[in-house]
Amino acid sequence: MNDIIIWRLIGATLLIGIVSSISQIRSDIARINVNLNRIAKQVGVPDTVTDELKSLLLEGEKIKAIKKYRIATGAGLLEAKEYVDSLSERE
Structure with a gap:
Protein backbone atom coordinates (compact mmCIF):
# COMPACT_ATOMS: atom_id res chain seq x y z
CA MET A 1 0.00 0.00 0.00
CA ASN A 2 2.78 2.44 0.89
CA ASP A 3 4.62 1.56 -2.31
CA ILE A 4 1.62 2.59 -4.39
CA ILE A 5 1.42 5.96 -2.66
CA ILE A 6 5.14 6.54 -3.12
CA TRP A 7 4.98 5.68 -6.83
CA ARG A 8 1.98 7.97 -7.30
CA LEU A 9 3.82 10.83 -5.62
CA ILE A 10 6.88 10.21 -7.80
CA GLY A 11 4.68 10.12 -10.90
CA ALA A 12 2.87 13.32 -9.93
CA THR A 13 6.18 15.07 -9.25
CA LEU A 14 7.57 14.00 -12.61
CA LEU A 15 4.40 15.12 -14.37
CA ILE A 16 4.54 18.54 -12.73
CA GLY A 17 8.19 18.87 -13.73
CA ILE A 18 7.45 17.96 -17.33
CA VAL A 19 4.52 20.38 -17.57
CA SER A 20 6.67 23.14 -16.07
CA SER A 21 9.46 22.46 -18.56
CA ILE A 22 7.05 22.51 -21.49
CA SER A 23 5.60 25.81 -20.30
CA GLN A 24 9.08 27.32 -20.01
CA ILE A 25 10.02 26.10 -23.49
CA ARG A 26 6.85 27.62 -24.96
CA SER A 27 7.57 31.00 -23.40
CA ASP A 28 11.17 30.83 -24.66
CA ILE A 29 9.95 30.08 -28.18
CA ALA A 30 7.49 32.98 -28.03
CA ARG A 31 10.26 35.33 -26.92
CA ILE A 32 12.56 34.09 -29.69
CA ASN A 33 9.79 34.59 -32.26
CA VAL A 34 9.32 38.19 -31.14
CA ASN A 35 13.04 38.84 -31.52
CA LEU A 36 13.14 37.09 -34.88
CA ASN A 37 10.22 39.17 -36.16
CA ARG A 38 11.97 42.37 -35.08
CA ILE A 39 15.14 41.32 -36.89
CA ALA A 40 13.16 40.37 -40.00
CA LYS A 41 11.53 43.82 -40.06
CA GLN A 42 14.91 45.56 -39.72
CA VAL A 43 16.42 43.49 -42.52
CA GLY A 44 13.37 44.00 -44.71
CA VAL A 45 12.07 40.46 -45.04
Whole structure:
Protein backbone atom coordinates (compact mmCIF):
# COMPACT_ATOMS: atom_id res chain seq x y z
CA MET A 1 0.00 0.00 0.00
CA ASN A 2 2.78 2.44 0.89
CA ASP A 3 4.62 1.56 -2.31
CA ILE A 4 1.62 2.59 -4.39
CA ILE A 5 1.42 5.96 -2.66
CA ILE A 6 5.14 6.54 -3.12
CA TRP A 7 4.98 5.68 -6.83
CA ARG A 8 1.98 7.97 -7.30
CA LEU A 9 3.82 10.83 -5.62
CA ILE A 10 6.88 10.21 -7.80
CA GLY A 11 4.68 10.12 -10.90
CA ALA A 12 2.87 13.32 -9.93
CA THR A 13 6.18 15.07 -9.25
CA LEU A 14 7.57 14.00 -12.61
CA LEU A 15 4.40 15.12 -14.37
CA ILE A 16 4.54 18.54 -12.73
CA GLY A 17 8.19 18.87 -13.73
CA ILE A 18 7.45 17.96 -17.33
CA VAL A 19 4.52 20.38 -17.57
CA SER A 20 6.67 23.14 -16.07
CA SER A 21 9.46 22.46 -18.56
CA ILE A 22 7.05 22.51 -21.49
CA SER A 23 5.60 25.81 -20.30
CA GLN A 24 9.08 27.32 -20.01
CA ILE A 25 10.02 26.10 -23.49
CA ARG A 26 6.85 27.62 -24.96
CA SER A 27 7.57 31.00 -23.40
CA ASP A 28 11.17 30.83 -24.66
CA ILE A 29 9.95 30.08 -28.18
CA ALA A 30 7.49 32.98 -28.03
CA ARG A 31 10.26 35.33 -26.92
CA ILE A 32 12.56 34.09 -29.69
CA ASN A 33 9.79 34.59 -32.26
CA VAL A 34 9.32 38.19 -31.14
CA ASN A 35 13.04 38.84 -31.52
CA LEU A 36 13.14 37.09 -34.88
CA ASN A 37 10.22 39.17 -36.16
CA ARG A 38 11.97 42.37 -35.08
CA ILE A 39 15.14 41.32 -36.89
CA ALA A 40 13.16 40.37 -40.00
CA LYS A 41 11.53 43.82 -40.06
CA GLN A 42 14.91 45.56 -39.72
CA VAL A 43 16.42 43.49 -42.52
CA GLY A 44 13.37 44.00 -44.71
CA VAL A 45 12.07 40.46 -45.04
CA PRO A 46 8.55 40.62 -46.51
CA ASP A 47 5.81 39.19 -44.33
CA THR A 48 3.77 37.20 -46.84
CA VAL A 49 1.77 35.42 -44.15
CA THR A 50 0.33 38.68 -42.84
CA ASP A 51 -0.60 39.75 -46.37
CA GLU A 52 -2.39 36.44 -46.94
CA LEU A 53 -4.18 36.75 -43.60
CA LYS A 54 -5.35 40.27 -44.44
CA SER A 55 -6.63 39.00 -47.78
CA LEU A 56 -8.56 36.21 -46.06
CA LEU A 57 -10.02 38.69 -43.57
CA LEU A 58 -11.19 40.96 -46.39
CA GLU A 59 -12.96 37.94 -47.90
CA GLY A 60 -14.65 37.25 -44.54
CA GLU A 61 -12.68 34.04 -43.98
CA LYS A 62 -11.63 34.62 -40.37
CA ILE A 63 -11.50 30.92 -39.46
CA LYS A 64 -9.31 30.15 -42.48
CA ALA A 65 -7.03 33.03 -41.49
CA ILE A 66 -6.68 31.61 -37.97
CA LYS A 67 -5.93 28.17 -39.36
CA LYS A 68 -3.35 29.57 -41.80
CA TYR A 69 -1.63 31.47 -38.99
CA ARG A 70 -1.53 28.36 -36.81
CA ILE A 71 0.02 26.31 -39.62
CA ALA A 72 2.57 29.01 -40.49
CA THR A 73 3.68 29.73 -36.93
CA GLY A 74 2.81 26.70 -34.85
CA ALA A 75 0.84 28.95 -32.51
CA GLY A 76 -1.99 27.74 -30.34
CA LEU A 77 -5.62 28.46 -31.10
CA LEU A 78 -5.98 31.33 -28.63
CA GLU A 79 -2.76 33.02 -29.74
CA ALA A 80 -3.73 32.69 -33.41
CA LYS A 81 -7.22 34.08 -32.76
CA GLU A 82 -5.80 37.05 -30.86
CA TYR A 83 -3.32 37.77 -33.66
CA VAL A 84 -5.98 37.59 -36.37
CA ASP A 85 -8.29 39.76 -34.25
CA SER A 86 -5.52 42.34 -33.90
CA LEU A 87 -5.06 42.32 -37.69
CA SER A 88 -8.76 42.89 -38.27
CA GLU A 89 -8.78 45.78 -35.77
CA ARG A 90 -5.93 47.50 -37.65
CA GLU A 91 -7.90 47.41 -40.90
